[in-house]
Amino acid sequence: MTEKxxxxxxxxxxxxxxxxxMLIEDTVAEIGCEVxxxxxxxxxxxxxxxxxxFDVVILDVNLHGCETYPIAETLAARSVPFIFATGYGAAGxxxxxxxxxxxxxxxxxxxxxxxxxxxxxxxx
Amino acid sequence: xxxxxxxxxxxxxxxxxxxxxAGDNPLARALEEVRAENARLRRRLEEAxxxxxxxxxxxxxxxxxxxxxxxxxxxxxxxxxxxxxxxEEMQQGAATxxxxxxxxxxxxxxxxxLKIPHRNLVGxxxxxxxxxxxxxxxxxxxxxxxxxxxxxxxxxxxxxxVLVPAYLTISALPKECGADIGVLITDLTxxxxxxxxxxxxxxxxxxxxxxxAELAATRQLHEISSLLIQAGDVHALYRRILDAAIAxxxxxxxxxxxxxxxxxxxxxxxxxxxxxxxxxxxxxxxxDSRSSCAKAMExxxxxxxPDIARCDFILGTPDFDAVCRSGxxxxxxxxxxxxxxxxxxxxxTHWREPHAPxxxxxxxxxxxxxxxxxxxxxxxADAALRESETHLRLVLxxxxxxxxxxxxxxxxxxxxxxxxxMLGFDGPEDAIGKNLxxxxxxxxxxxxxxxxxxxxxxxxxxxxxxxxxxxELFYRADGSSFPVEYWSYPILRDGEIRGxxxxxxxxxxxxxxxxxxxxLLRELNxxxxxxxxxxxxxxxxxxxxxxxxxxxxxQFEERLLALSKAHDVLTRENxxxxxxxxxxxxxxxxxxxxxxxxxxxxxxxxxxxSSYALALSLALHELCTNAIKYxxxxxxxxxxxxxxxxxxxxxxxELRIDWIERDGPPxxxxxxxxxxxxxxxxxxxxDLNGKTRIEFAPGGVVCxxxxxxxxxxxxRST
Numbered sequence: 001m002t003e004k005x006x007x008x009x010x011x012x013x014x015x016x017x018x019x020x021x022m023l024i025e026d027t028v029a030e031i032g033c034e035v036x037x038x039x040x041x042x043x044x045x046x047x048x049x050x051x052x053x054f055d056v057v058i059l060d061v062n063l064h065g066c067e068t069y070p071i072a073e074t075l076a077a078r079s080v081p082f083i084f085a086t087g088y089g090a091a092g093x094x095x096x097x098x099x100x101x102x103x104x105x106x107x108x109x110x111x112x113x114x115x116x117x118x119x120x121x122x123x124x
Numbered sequence: 125x126x127x128x129x130x131x132x133x134x135x136x137x138x139x140x141x142x143x144x145x146a147g148d149n150p151l152a153r154a155l156e157e158v159r160a161e162n163a164r165l166r167r168r169l170e171e172a173x174x175x176x177x178x179x180x181x182x183x184x185x186x187x188x189x190x191x192x193x194x195x196x197x198x199x200x201x202x203x204x205x206x207x208x209x210x211x212e213e214m215q216q217g218a219a220t221x222x223x224x225x226x227x228x229x230x231x232x233x234x235x236x237x238l239k240i241p242h243r244n245l246v247g248x249x250x251x252x253x254x255x256x257x258x259x260x261x262x263x264x265x266x267x268x269x270x271x272x273x274x275x276x277x278x279x280x281x282x283x284x285x286v287l288v289p290a291y292l293t294i295s296a297l298p299k300e301c302g303a304d305i306g307v308l309i310t311d312l313t314x315x316x317x318x319x320x321x322x323x324x325x326x327x328x329x330x331x332x333x334x335x336x337a338e339l340a341a342t343r344q345l346h347e348i349s350s351l352l353i354q355a356g357d358v359h360a361l362y363r364r365i366l367d368a369a370i371a372x373x374x375x376x377x378x379x380x381x382x383x384x385x386x387x388x389x390x391x392x393x394x395x396x397x398x399x400x401x402x403x404x405x406x407x408x409x410x411x412d413s414r415s416s417c418a419k420a421m422e423x424x425x426x427x428x429x430p431d432i433a434r435c436d437f438i439l440g441t442p443d444f445d446a447v448c449r450s451g452x453x454x455x456x457x458x459x460x461x462x463x464x465x466x467x468x469x470x471x472x473t474h475w476r477e478p479h480a481p482x483x484x485x486x487x488x489x490x491x492x493x494x495x496x497x498x499x500x501x502x503x504x505a506d507a508a509l510r511e512s513e514t515h516l517r518l519v520l521x522x523x524x525x526x527x528x529x530x531x532x533x534x535x536x537x538x539x540x541x542x543x544x545x546m547l548g549f550d551g552p553e554d555a556i557g558k559n560l561x562x563x564x565x566x567x568x569x570x571x572x573x574x575x576x577x578x579x580x581x582x583x584x585x586x587x588x589x590x591x592x593x594x595x596e597l598f599y600r601a602d603g604s605s606f607p608v609e610y611w612s613y614p615i616l617r618d619g620e621i622r623g624x625x626x627x628x629x630x631x632x633x634x635x636x637x638x639x640x641x642x643x644l645l646r647e648l649n650x651x652x653x654x655x656x657x658x659x660x661x662x663x664x665x666x667x668x669x670x671x672x673x674x675x676x677x678x679q680f681e682e683r684l685l686a687l688s689k690a691h692d693v694l695t696r697e698n699x700x701x702x703x704x705x706x707x708x709x710x711x712x713x714x715x716x717x718x719x720x721x722x723x724x725x726x727x728x729x730x731x732x733x734s735s736y737a738l739a740l741s742l743a744l745h746e747l748c749t750n751a752i753k754y755x756x757x758x759x760x761x762x763x764x765x766x767x768x769x770x771x772x773x774x775x776x777x778e779l780r781i782d783w784i785e786r787d788g789p790p791x792x793x794x795x796x797x798x799x800x801x802x803x804x805x806x807x808x809x810x811d812l813n814g815k816t817r818i819e820f821a822p823g824g825v826v827c828x829x830x831x832x833x834x835x836x837x838x839x840r841s842t
Contacts, residue, residue: 017654018739018807023661026668040810062650064735087653088646105657 006116007032012054014071015085016040016063020105024058024085027109033116045071056119057082058103061092072097081119216310217290220303225251225266228303237290237311239282250307255279255287262292269294269305277312289316337371341488344368348495358503362394365471365496370396372488373481375473377450380460381409381417382469382500390417390470393500397474402450405442415443417470420457424467428456430480454479458489460497468500524629529615531623534559534582546630548600564598569607584612585624594631607631655691659684665799683745686711690741694734702737704730704779708766711744715752722757727768730779736831739811740781746800747783747827755825756788762824763787770833777833779814785824793820 011033015021018040025035037052039045042063049057049071057075059068059082073096075082083101084093090102101118103111211218217234219227230245238245238253254262258278268274273295279287289312297306348364362380369378377397381390390409398406411418414437420427429435432453438444447455454475460468471493473481481489520527521541528539536555544552547564561576568574576582580591594609610628614621666680667673689710693702708725716722732740748757748764756762768781785791794801801818804827808816814831 016735016811017658018803018810019658019661019742020654021810022802022807023657023664026664038810041813087650087657089649092646105653106660107657 006113009033009056009116009120010036010054011116012036012048012052012057013038014040014045014048014057014063014068015060020060020085024112027107027112028058030109031113031116042066042068042071046074049074055081056116058085059083061086061088069094069097072100076100081122083115083119216308218309219245219250219307220297220301221250221266221305221307223270223304225249225305234309237282237288237309238280239284239286253280255281265292265294266305269307270296272296280309288313337374338484338488341368341372344371345488345491345495348492358499358506359394361499363396365492365499366394366396368492369471369473369489372492373456373473373485375479376476377452377474379403379406379417379472379474380469380496380500381406381472382504383421383467384408388412390421393469397450399446399450402446402452405446405449413443414438414441416455417457417472420459420470421467424459426456426458426486428480430454431478433478450474451476453477456481456486458486458493460493460500462497462501468497468504471496523627526628526630527625528555528560529623529625530560530581530585532585532621534561534576534585536560537623546600546606546628547598548602548604550601554601564600565596566599567597567605569595569597581610581612581624581626584614584626585621588614588616588621590614598628607635609634655687658687662687665803669798679749682714682749683742685714686741686745687738690738693741694737697734699734701731701733704732704740704768704781707732707737707740708744711741712748712764712766715748715757721763723764723766725766727766727781728770730768730770730833732779732833736812739808740829743804743808743816743829744783746803747825750800750825751785751788754789754794755791756785759787759789761787762789773832779829779831779833781829783825783827783829785826788824791820791822791825 011028013021013024013028013035015024015038021038021040025038028035036054037048039048040063045063045068057071057080059071059075061068061084072082072084076097083103084097085103085105085107086092087105089104090098093100093102099122101115101122103115211231214231215233217231217237219230219234222228227245227248227250230242232242235242235245251259251262251266255278261276261278265274265276265278273293275291275293277289277291280290281287291310291312293308293310295306297303344364345368348361348368351361351364365380366378369375377395379395379398380393382393383389384391387408388411390411392403392407392409395403395406406415409415409418411421416427416429416435416438419437429438432438432444432447432455438447452474454477455472457470457472460471462468471489473489517540523540523542526540526543526546528543529537531537536558539552539555543549543555547555549555559576561574561579561582565576565579565581566574574596580589580593583589584591591612592610594607596608596610597605598608599605607630608628609631610626612624612626615623615625662683663680666683667676669676671679690707693706693710696702704727705725712723712725751757751762751764756764763786765784765786766781767784768779770777770779772778797805805816805818808814808829808831812829812831814829816827816829819826819828
């Protein structure tokens, strides 16, 4: 999988800060992907995980002070590809998620593309 | 003899006269007869004198006197006989003397006394038998003896040169005795001997008594010595020393003083026999005072005042009054000098009568002074040690850190108050004498057992290897634990390991702070990264809109400033949230103050979480910008009102903020919703989990923001 083949991917964004989710939304749109939903809260995220169809999840590690590892575990259990978006960096992640692609904020478009490719590749 | 000579002279004269006329005449014959008779009489007289002499010499017991035709024998018996026997046999020497001291008669005893032949006595001068030294006495006695009786002692010199003490009784004799003076000489040798014996005996007794007293004193000194060796009540020892001082010196009172160099005075340590007021007066004696002890200090040697009344340096001083009050008449002060030569104080004794202590007593007393000095020195050293121990104890007990010592076997030997408190013991006795590893240090932080062989504290006590550990747990008496940092160092004495001391601190707080600091750093990094991402997003939104670059740049900068101001507000509140009114005031400040004609705001005090604050700040900024560009603030008359309230909806308080523009130019809805609208409507809804609507009503823009006011998650947000 390459950056070019990301077009058309359906993406669910789980991010609590509106300005950042707008940035991700806009960047995702730029690389030809489709944002199927944005969730800023855990309950909203869980709901959308069930109700929406998507190919990849961009998951903020922390929603309003709560870690989103339960969501990550659910996704991993369902073999849904996802990437962590975080300001903490990969070093802050638990051992179980060391293999998960990380989008470190702030990010360039290429960083998002690479993270998405990595997520899709490792789960393929 | 004078009679005889006179008679003879008379006879001679008569003979001469008569001889001139001699012849064969009757007168001549008569003269011849007289001459014959004279010769006969003279013979008789001589015989008589010889007899008397013999009688005097005791050589004659009787004599025969021719009386007429018959002879009569006269013995010296009768009244005279026993007397003579008595004289001859008595144990005293007896003699009769002429007025010039010539011996007319002397008895055998006198000859024996003088160790000369009896015959040599008569005619000798008694004076010659008197020792040269006593001749004056003798002469006086003799002179006195002419008229009346008298007596005196004089030594007689025997022929062998020995001087014999004698008592001479001299009396005048009646005229008819033929002697002028009678002398009785009593040999005092025996008496003198007895006297000497008595004197010697009493001296011996006195000396014995003194020896006994000294022995008793020495015994006291010895007892004090043995008491000094043992540690004991120092004041009891002072009292013993006072007793000994009084015993040794035979004094009535005694004092011990200690030198206080810092204050320049002698302090009374102990006293006995003084009047309490005197003792109080001498509680502290200035070295400048004129007391005997101060003088002894000044001289650095003993001062003896045998009689206070004759002591010029005390008379008339306040000390004199104190001296009088205690009835002191004599005193001595002996400096107490340490073995290293330092003056430590003074030991003094006092008498009620004038008294000059003997050298012998003073020497004995010096022994006591030596012991007293040792005691004071030791007491001072003890006190210093005790003070230092107390100080150390205080320091250890005041320390916040726990402290305990163990011997090489791991048995606790000492511990401080913090140790007891931190480990929840009732007292040091819970720890001292016990092996504590199994009690307070038995398990590692991960729950695994901690054998004492592995314990670095025990290792320090055993091998001397110091240890510093800060990741282990100590267990309290109730079984709970706390993280500790500890240091163990060996106790070395004379190169030998005697155990170890361990200090430890409860690092619960430190651990928590470390964790907190780590978390804060993580949060800071996270926040910085999020903020940068926010800025990235603002930049992207600002520059992607179709507008001149200059305008985009201005918009971008103003948005950054709005974000920055929101940060300022939140920083003031430690990122725990902010008052809604503050957020609104700060947001609209660049466009006009809230008290101005153009702006008004109204609402209750509401506290909102920091994520709300950030989002509201940015949204209000966009609303202001829009109002200035197109809305109520773009003309001269328009006004903006911000009203907010909190109302309960299904038990959850809901915040409602209304942004109302009036009197601006007529509003036409924008053809395209820009970043501003997107940020207000979508952003606020998302960040506040609420609903936001902008209505471009013809009368003016109205923006309604509704958000649940749940207990905000504070400053943490992603």
